[in-house]
Amino acid sequence: MKFVYGFLICTLFFSAEVFAQKNILKGKISDEKGNPVQGASVLLEGTVRGVQSDLNGNYELKDFPKGTYQLIVSLVGFQNWSQEFSIEEGETKELDILLKEDEYLLSEFNISASRGILGQDRLPEVSDFRINAGKKNEVIRIAEIDANLAMNNSRQVFGRTPGISIWENDGSGIQLGVASRGLSPNRSWEFNVRMNGYDITPDPMGYPEAYFTPPLEVVEQIEIIRGASSLQYGPQFGGLMNFVMRKPDKSTRFTAESINTVGSNGLFSSFNYIGGTEGKWNYTAYYQKRRGDGWRENGFFNTDHAHLEVNYAASNRLKLGYEMTYMTTETQQPGGLTDAQFEQDSQQSSRSRNWFNTPWFIPALSAEYLVSQNTKLSWKVFGTFAERNSVGFMRPINQEDDLGNRQVDRDYYTTYGSEIRLSSSYELFGQEQTLMTGLRYFNGNIDRNQRGVGTTGSDMDFSVADGDFSRKLDYTNRNWAAFAENVFRFNEKLLFTAGLRVENILSENQGQFNVVNGTPQFLEPVSRSRSFVLFGLGAEYHVGKSAEFYTNFSQAYRPVLISDLTPPATTDVIDPNLQDSKGYNFDFGFRGSVFPSLKFDVGYFRLNYQDRIGTIAQAREDGSIYQFRTNLGNSISQGFEGYVEFDPITAIFESSRFGYLHLFASLAFIDATYGDFEITTVSDGELAVRNLEGNQVENAPRKINRFGATYSLGKFSMTWQLSDIGEAFSDASNTVTPNAASTVGLIPAYQVQDLSASWNIWKQHSIKAGINNLTDERYFTRRAGGYPGPGIMPADGRTFYLTFGLKF
Known part of the structure; x- marks a missing residue:
């Protein structure tokens, strides 16, 4: 019931906010051939406000204070686009955007995406309040691999990640038992296991066993940083495993x-x-x-x-x-x-x-x-x-x-x-x-x-x-x-x-x-x-x-x-x-x-x-x-x-x-x-x-x-x-x-x-x-x-x- 009450309260706040909208910036993002561009990131520079373009290339930013902003649009395979604009209180402004292809990045991206090669990637040098440069790390993009996600089949999910040993005694998919580099896979206790950057084990200092694993159907990616993560995250020897x-x-x-x-x-x-x-x-x-x-x-x-x-x-x-x-x-x-x-x-x-x-x-x-x-x-x-x-x-x-x-x-x-x-x-x-x-x-x-x-x-x-x-x-x-x-x-x-x-x-x-x-x-x-x-x-x-x-x-x-x-x-x-x-x-x-x-x-x-x-x-x-x-x-x-x-x-x-x-x-x-x-x-x-x-x-x-x-x-x-x-x-x-x-x-x-x-x-x-x-x-x-x-x-x-x- 707590979950239901929390959802209803958030819905009421959400509904109230809809009627308090002040201004709108909207438009359509297209490529040089006039095709709509889906999934482009649209960001007001220097703010926390941002959206993505939909299936038809449309985007819409609502309810931000009047003023002058720098609009930044980016997508892998295209050159970054930016333009300054001003908006007044209650104004609706339309701004269509044309993205130009980046020949090198686009060919790399298209070739990769055509075969699911993005299923295994690595973290950028700096991201999400952390430093990844110089560290052995992997990113497993769940949506881009063929696997039995309903059962959290770890053998398939970690198939491209070298050196991951797995205990395969829990066919229910409830608990994950993985390790690397000769460490014990016992409920992944040699990893610092987190979800969206925070702890989900009983006690990483005294009882770090991972009894909880989120359903992989809702996991966007699994981030693994090997032992070098100890500076930013603390224990364990195995490093960080973060479910995003x-x-x-x-x-x-x-x-x-x-x-x-x-x-x-x-x-x-x-x-x-x-x-x-x-x-x-x-x-x-x-x-x-x-x-x-x-x-x-x-x-x-x-x-x-x-x-x-x-x-x-x-x-x-x-x-x-x-x-x-x-x-x-x-x-x-x-x-x-x-x-x-x-x-x-x-x-x-x-x-x-x-x-x-x-x-x-x-x-x-x-x-x-x-x-x-x-x-x-x-x-x-x-x-x-x-x-x-x-x-x-x-x-x-x-x-x-x-x-x-x-x-x-x-x-x-x-x-x-x-x-x-x-x-x-x-x-x-x-x-x-x-x-x-x-x-x-x-x-x-x-x-x-x-x-x-x-x-x-x-x-x-x-x-x-x-x-x-x-x-x-x-x-x-x-x-x-x-x-x-x-x-x-x-x-x-x-x-x-x-x-x-x-x-x-x-x-x-x-x-x-x-x-x-x-x-x-x-x-x-x-x-x-x-x-x-x-x-x-x-x-x-x-x-x-x-x-x-x-x-x-x-x-x-x-x-x-x-x-x-x-x-x-x-x-x-x-x-x-x-x-x-x-x-x-x-x-x-x-x-x-x-x-x-x-x-x-x-x-x-x-x-x-x-x-x-x-x-x-x-x-x-x-x-x-x-x-x-x-x-x-x-x-x-x-x-x-x-x-x-x-x-x-x-x-x-x-x-x-x-x-x-x-x-x-x-x-x-x-x-x-x-x-x-x-x-x-x-x-x-x-x-x-x-x-x-x-x-x-x-x-x-x-x-x-x-x-x-x-x-x-x-x-x-x-x-x-x-x-x-x-x-x-x-x-x-x-x-x-x-x-x-x-x-x-x-x-x-x-x-x-x-x-x-x-x-x-x-x-x-x-x-x-x-x-x-x-x-x-x-x-x-x-x-x-x-x-x-x-x-x-x-x-x-x-x-x-x-x-x-x-x-x-």
Whole structure:
């Protein structure tokens, strides 16, 4: 109901503003042949006001103060256009615009757009209150790739992004598990996961697991900045992953879209969207319903997503915005398998009473203010009010469910934060320089209730028999941070970046750990404060207009997590001097395009992960043995990442009325190994010491290769993709032979193919269809030690989908 009330209130404000319009600037944008130009950006220079031209090339700006303005019109493939004009109070002015083609950019754009080559791109040097120059980054343009978006199929979505490893154990598409450079894909926790620039995880400082993933049908693009993002965003080692939601349509007052998908295993998804611009207001809202039975036995999911965004140009210099996102899920978890069960039938399940639920509410306020022509300010305030609930039989997978009381675990997340950024440009060395600064405050609280005695039923019921939990912990993180980074341009070819980040983190953990014989056992309260500084340097050297060398060195860190501060037993000990893991990321690469038909990005990386946290066994003076959690050692990931796209038909014939064939390859070789990492275990009551040095880091395949081909003809396109992934170990000891519970052991190499096609019928209709896992391979990417396992978590076999879309 809160969502409905908020929408109605915004609608009333919107309606009131319609009757308060003061003046209008309108016209038509055409090219040199007289054809209307769609999607051109129309901006009043030095203000926050702007629109886009519609399908017929028309544009309309309303309700801005009288005065003299510079009108700027731009679109890829055309020369920028500008003209000064004056307007009086209540005046309606018509100004038609003729855009001239930019021969170089237009040919590059047309060749690219004809085959969907824009599906993978990179960020500009400076954009949206951030510096991207010198950093390894990718932009995945969702609308321009053939993929099963209804199910958030990450294997297809990240197909062109080199080095992305994926856990494919969640066929519902609710949770995303991705990583890069030898890091763990566990709910993407080595990435700083954001949406529209603000946090969406429970707590990036203490519990950074991504339980929420927005529906990709409403995501405009996914921005990935590797570890060099640590200066501007903080943790984690993997860098930033930002979901940019589709913005309100600036070319019309109202537009609507409905996308409906059916598929294998009872899949049904309905995505419905509205948006538009009227005067000072623009808005967008969506609702998605998705449900299905899952590929495995005892699999079921039912999800609801809703989102509202409203923006208001309070003045020519100030823009205000409000967003709110809500998700609720109902997921039945089939559990894991033993190796023998997987070989027998990977679709089977021995867990019929395991359920998972994550209600998620994310509100956010934003403001952008143009201080001057060269200085602008951004402020975001955001929060997360969410839960993580599970119920089920959680013992090893080789133990039969006794149909007794299930275990209930419930987390409650209450977080809020604020981030302010200032972007300023100035002139030095005859070039424009850019300085970016920012301040951030974050407060996160996790109320963790675990090991509750649940019902003996089989449905999603989180009630607890005695109304209480044996483990009740309270975890709080407070974080202050400030950063500054500058782009120094020496000429049109060479630039350097330099920056630093100052962090202060306060972590507190307390509460009841367990109940033994009716007596509560409490943890010794922990309060840990630390401050540190991160530094970074980068550079770019441009070779012509379309290629560049880039390099970056940036320090990174991973804060002590809630799991690090929670011992498995009250007799265990946490090191009072436990430190955040620190290290650095280094990149050196070459990217760009040699010809309009060839794009590439190849490079070397090195990730140094120091002070990794682990547990060792130690002996007391009386001979008793206890587990001690501390910083044990380091690991190093290094290797090659390469991405190339090529269109042989364009390269040979320049144009073809029979369509285009677009080939791509995304390649990564990763050597992720432990350095000096000494561990101590107990064997026959005695301490045994060994060193992990030289062992391969767990969940880090050495080979991550993906190949694809897209054929396009007019408004039809079809994409085939092959994923070729190497073997990996599931534990740091590099165990090959699986244990009885299948929680450790080798994860074999695998190959899987996908085929998807799309056809835009007229301008209002579209049809998409595809087959995921074309050859019905049986494979797995994860051995889970606990929930949602334990045991082998099989990936989905062959599935089909069919999508019909309508715009009006």
